[in-house]
Amino acid sequence: MPEGPELHLASLYVNKMCNGVVFTGAVRKSEVSKNPDVPFICEAYRITATSRGKEVRLTLTPMKSDDPKQRVKAGQADQPMDIVFRFGMSGYFRFTTEDELPKHAHLCFFSKEKPCRVLSFVDVRRFGSWQPSGVWQPGRGPCIMFEYKNFSLQILSHLSDRAFDRPICEVLLNQKYFNGIGNYLRAEILFRLNIPPFVPARKVLEGLESEDLCDDEKPVKNDTNTKVKEARPETSFITEESGDLLRLCHTVPLEVVNLGGKGYDPEKADYSEFEAWLQCYYVDGMKSIRDHNGRTMWFKGDPGPMAPKGT
Secondary structure: OOOHHHHHHHHHHHHHHHOOOOEEEEOEEOOOOOOOOOOOEEEEEEEEEEEEOOEEEEEEEEOOOOOOOOOOOOOOOOOOEEEEEEOOOOEEEEEEEHHHOOOOEEEEEEEOOOOOEEEEEEEOOOOOEEEEOOOOOOOOOOEOOOOHHHHHHHHHOOOOOHHHHOEHHHHOOOOOOOEOOOHHHHHHHHHHOOOOOOOEHHHHHOOOOHHHOOOOOOOOOOOOOOOOOOOOOHHHOOHHHHHHHHHHHHHHHHHHHOOOOOOOOHHHOOOHHHHHHOOOOOOOOOEEEEOOOOOEEEEOOOOOOOOOOOO
């Protein structure tokens, strides 16, 4: 499933490919998609994108005519529209010629040029979704990458929440608090700190002081050489490293964004750099068990006292 870094790369891709491109006409939905129609028709408009955690927002902005006497035609949009996407298991954007339109393109935006080009939302498994005139999903917390201060304070102020009774590996997938973290990121973050995945989340996070947190104006350094610390007895985890855990929730995703490689194109991607970057997830020698939600957790060493029974 695409995680925060992949959705941010998707927004960068849209902004790069659609820069200077004028789109026109109606937004077309595939016949098989159960997502809503997008009621937007415009003679000429631009598309820009931004990401927040596990969501991407496209903004369709009508272009105003230089002629003050020219009126917007009936039925044509005269105000911007936001469309918020959630990628599900396999969603991504492509920008192609009309002849090269991917088989599983479920929402399409057509350029005004000849020959026409198309920005499409591709989703083979159809678990992704979009919402016309949408907003960021209210139940999701601040973005781990670009709203670090708010992300950290949200956790600090809600440690009494019952959600933190659960193992840390499961809480890291709770998008109310860790918006953008998914399966591979939780494995990499916990591995780097030698935190057993099935220890109580509150015990890992309690004792963190607000002054230890960086703010949005002074982002955490993207340290790609973070060292794995020596394992300590279970009873001592992890108040001194709680700040490290939150910081790595911020910096590890940024490492993925900064990997470079051949750019964002999931259909033709070269994953060699990403695979070389992984230290734990699907790496030989690591252990894996299913958490209480059925999600596979990759780790090294002792899983912790809250591991599912029978593992």
